[in-house]
Amino acid sequence: MNKKIKVAIIGVGRIGMLLELDKKRIKPASHFGMWNSNRKVSLEAICDEDTRKIRIAKKLNKKVQFFTDAKKMLTTIKPDIVSISTWKNTHFKFCKLCIENNIKTIVLEKPLANTLNQSKILMRLINKNKTKVLVNHRRRFDEQVIKLKKLIKSGKIGKINQVSCFYVYGLLTTGTHVVDTLRMLLKDIAGEVIKVIGIENNNNDFTPKDDKNYDAILFFRNGLKVCMQSLNIKDYDIFDFYFYGSKGKISFTGIGRTANLHNIIQSPEHTNFTELNSKSFKIFGDKPRKQFRTLSENAIQCLLNKKTLPLCTAEDSFIDMKIIEAIKKSANNNSKITYIK
Numbered sequence: 001m002n003k004k005i006k007v008a009i010i011g012v013g014r015i016g017m018l019l020e021l022d023k024k025r026i027k028p029a030s031h032f033g034m035w036n037s038n039r040k041v042s043l044e045a046i047c048d049e050d051t052r053k054i055r056i057a058k059k060l061n062k063k064v065q066f067f068t069d070a071k072k073m074l075t076t077i078k079p080d081i082v083s084i085s086t087w088k089n090t091h092f093k094f095c096k097l098c099i100e101n102n103i104k105t106i107v108l109e110k111p112l113a114n115t116l117n118q119s120k121i122l123m124r125l126i127n128k129n130k131t132k133v134l135v136n137h138r139r140r141f142d143e144q145v146i147k148l149k150k151l152i153k154s155g156k157i158g159k160i161n162q163v164s165c166f167y168v169y170g171l172l173t174t175g176t177h178v179v180d181t182l183r184m185l186l187k188d189i190a191g192e193v194i195k196v197i198g199i200e201n202n203n204n205d206f207t208p209k210d211d212k213n214y215d216a217i218l219f220f221r222n223g224l225k226v227c228m229q230s231l232n233i234k235d236y237d238i239f240d241f242y243f244y245g246s247k248g249k250i251s252f253t254g255i256g257r258t259a260n261l262h263n264i265i266q267s268p269e270h271t272n273f274t275e276l277n278s279k280s281f282k283i284f285g286d287k288p289r290k291q292f293r294t295l296s297e298n299a300i301q302c303l304l305n306k307k308t309l310p311l312c313t314a315e316d317s318f319i320d321m322k323i324i325e326a327i328k329k330s331a332n333n334n335s336k337i338t339y340i341k
Contacts, residue, residue, distance in 0.1 A: 157245030191221025258285025
C-alpha cells in the first residue's frame with residue numbers, strides 16, 4: 001500500500017473548515033473538506049488561534065491534531081502539503097514560514113499577500129526554494145470555466161470587442177477574483193493588462209475596513225478595454241461578466257455557475273439591422289462544480305511530479321496584485337492612466 005501524503009492546514013475559519021457545515025454548498029466546500037475526503041492524503045493537523053474549533057474538527061475527523069502555533073505544527077508534523085486559509089493580512093507571514101520550513105507544495109487562499117512589497121518578497125523566496133504555490137482563485141480550478149476559456153479562444157463569438165464585469169465587497173478581497181478570471185479567460189487572445197484607470201466608488205461602502213471598492217478600466221495589450229464595476233453586497237452578491245464579440249455575446253453569471261451564448265439575429269423591428277438574440281443557449285450551469293476537488297488533485301500532482309504546474313501559480317497572483325495596486329494608485333491620482341510595471 002502506498003504511503004499517504006501528509007497534509008496540514010493553517011486557519012480553519014470559514015473557507016478553512018466551517019463551510020463544510022453549510023448544507024447548501026456542494027462538498028467539499030473548504031480546505032478541511034477537500035483534504036479530509038481525499039483518499040490519497042492523511043489530514044494530520046490543523047492550526048488556529050480559536051481553540052473552540054477543535055470541537056467541530058473532531059466531529060469531522062477524530063484523528064486530526066490541533067495546534068495554536070503554526071511553527072510548532074510544521075516542525076512536529078512535517079507535512080508534505082500545507083493549506084493556508086487564513087485572513088489575507090497573514091498570508092505573507094504563514095507562506096514565508098512554510099517556505100522556510102521546506103514545505104514544497106503550498107495551497108494558499110487568495111491573494112498572494114496583503115501588499116505588493118510583501119508579494120515581491122514572497123516571489124523571491126518561492127523562486128529561490130522552487131516552491132510550488134497554488135493560489136485558490138477558484139475559477140481556474142473549475143472544469144467548465146476552463147472549457148469557457150477554450151470556447152472564447154476558438155472564436156465562437158468572434159473578436160472580443162468589449163467586456164463588462166461586476167463584483168462586490170472590496171477590490172483586494174473580491175476584485176482580485178475578477179482580475180484573475182479576466183486574465184485567465186482573455187490572456188491567450190488579448191495579452192496581459194498593460195495599464196489601468198481606477199475610480200473610487202464611494203457609494204458602496206460595505207466592504208472590509210482596509211479594502212475599498214473601486215471601479216476600473218483595464219487595457220489589455222491588444223487594445224481590448226474591460227470595464228470593471230463594483231456594487232453593494234448589502235443589496236445582493238454578484239460576480240458577472242459579459243463578453244461582447246463580433247459574432248455574438250457570452251454572459252458568465254450566477255457567481256460563476258452559469259454561462260450563456262447569445263447569437264446574432266435579424267432585427268424583428270428594424271429592416272437591415274441585426275441584434276443580439278434575447279434568447280440564449282446554455283453553455284453550462286446552474287449547478288456548482290467541485291473546484292476544491294480539482295484543487296486538491298492539482299496540488300497532489302504538483303508534489304509528485306516536478307513537471308506539473310499549478311493551475312493558478314504564485315506568479316499569476318503576483319500579476320493580479322500589480323494590477324490591483326495600479327487601480328488604487330490611479331484612483332488616488334485623479335484617475336490618471338497608470339501602467340503595470
